[in-house]
Amino acid sequence: MPAAEKKTVSARKATIAVLVDNEPGVLARVVGLFSGRGYNIDSLTVNEVDEAAGLSRITIVTYGTEMVIAQIMAQLQRIVPVHRVCDLVTQGLHVERELALVKVASSGDKRVEALRIADIFRARVVDSTIGSFVFEITGSLDKISAFVDLMRPLGLVDVSRTGVAAISRGPDPI
């Protein structure tokens, strides 16, 4: 193994917040960086967060060794319209949330069970027909994955997930 990796063989998760100019092409640049250099993307979200300053925030969940994550951050920083890059995992405490819409079609006991579990997970019903529900659920990646897994035998039809939004705890930005 390369000498550089001896110290940090184990991969970890990173949740990277990237503040960028909200201009066409910037998302392609970021995504192209990941695909071009073979980094993983577990989740990616993007939206404008400061209309006046024309800034968007991209949140990327990835994993890799310390060296790879440092490399990803440096590569992101190199992109011309990128203002700030921050790994929330090493930055201190932070909150991560994802929203999912989960469609379940079933009847009888299964339908009742689906509702009961949704209740436990604090998922809301946002659409219902005689034979189906759409649940809205927010939470950590794990919580949503657990909910989706439980729905599988109960008539899971489709899932739409937003990807992770993340923000640091406390009064400071990022």
Add this chain to the structure above:
Amino acid sequence: MTDKQMTGSEILVKVLQDLGVDVIFGYPGGAVLPIYDALCQQNSLRHILVRQEGAAVHAAEGYARSTGKVGVVLVTSGPGATNCVTGLADALMDSVPVVCLTGQVPTHLIGNDAFQEADTLGITRPCTKHNYLVKDVDDLARVVREAFLVAASGRPGPVVVDLPKDVVTASTAYARPSAPIQHPSYSPRLKGDHDRISEAVDLLAGARQPLIYAGGGVVNSGPAASQLLTNLVNMTGIPTTLTLMGLGALPASNRNFIGMVGMHGSLEANMCMHDCDVMLCVGARFDDRVTGRTDAFSPESRKIHIDIDASSINKNIHVDVPIIGDCGYVLEHFIKLWKSRQARCDGDALDRWWTQIDGWRQRKSFSYKRSDTLIKPQHALEVLNRRISGRDDVYITTEVGQHQMWAAQFLHFEKPNHWMTSGGLGTMGYGLPAALGVQIAHPDALVIDVAGEASVLMNMQEMSTLAQYRLPVKAFILNNRWMGMVRQWQEFFFGGRYSESYMDSLPDFVKLAEAYGAVGLRASTPDELDDVVDEMIATPSAVIADIVVDPDENVYPMIPAGAAHNQVTMSPDEEVVLDQVHKEEGMVLV
């Protein structure tokens, strides 16, 4: 200054003039006709018409690398832009400041598969430092200025500005801005962190077997950085190696220079890399041609790395003291601290280290067997080197292959910016158009493209450009009738099965030269060589010198891909010592 209505094309020309651009390499077409119309109505911007757009980018690279200024390219939409891709990728890999202005179909047609439309932004995104599409004539001046700032500052690189036809024909009020432009997010760090530099000084001073390993970043930082590097080397007496891209950053005649490092570098440079205890890397990037096997790379050393690009640090090799900043700034700071602390390496240890290095040096790793009947390519370069040494108006470009490596080994550079070769991308066809660009920048200089017969054919059409502008570039072809470097790898790694590497049906280069209005010369035996080299240099016009060399010669020493620095193959008499694992790696690696 009062605002004046101008068309986009006029504004573009004005901004280029204001930025100090004096030459554009380009090729016209539908989408850029308005710009060409504006160009022919002024005198201060010179346009050089190449014969293929790819050559325009290489010419701009040659211009940029030999002057330190930004090279400028102008091409049309669609095929004009796509022909530039190789050059842009080349400039990105070798950090060459180039601004490439591409025409584009009118904004209302973008996305319609219009005639000569290509997604230039999408295609060039991964092979540029940055790119822009100008959608509004009011943004044009700012974007072009910004493009020059981005191309030239920080780690330099190519920038594309895509210009839709309706934008360059639209009119707007234009006033020259009073202040230089500022970019909201882009601001490369020039000065290194003081504490890190201080740590680095202490680390280097404590070394017993130190090594300085410097690269193209020193050249890119400007001549002052090369001078600072030379001062540091002289002050400390530390053995110093340069990368292919860094040649000239320290004079080759400096007694502390131990030759180029890497796959075909000198034995002493590679052994020093392997055995040093502290390595000071300045503006180089530990690429795989330099490191060989990363897990066996310089195992005992503590490493300091100065680089303006944070992403170059800890990318391939873990370093102990990273310093992010411009080589020039950091070296200046480093030297100041070194002096104020009266730092010095342990003299006895350094002497012992030099004794060991001299032992490696004595093995003369670049030596080769002379022949009375065949011109050895190395010999041809030795003759050339003798003829050009002592002159500081000589610029060398190369193509890619064995001849390139021999040129790096046998030609000696005393100054930066005099050696232009495609290092990172390894682009055959680079040398002739790059030489063209160098000659435009230095009309009275002796500009020589050290070429292979296969590579030079890739942009041979540029002989016509040389003729048009009376550019006396010399193509010095080491003609071995093979894609020599490919043949060498097939010999070493593929059982001598020479698949498609023989160059059949080559043109008669002497007649070809004549067809282009240049002078053709040929040397086929060693006794013809000296006269041909002299005549080539003395000829006031462009020359193709066809040097018919030994077809079987290989480049030594060689660290095969997948091997460590102390596993050097020195000569054909030595077996390539590779166990099966590494042989397979060698086949997979490039």
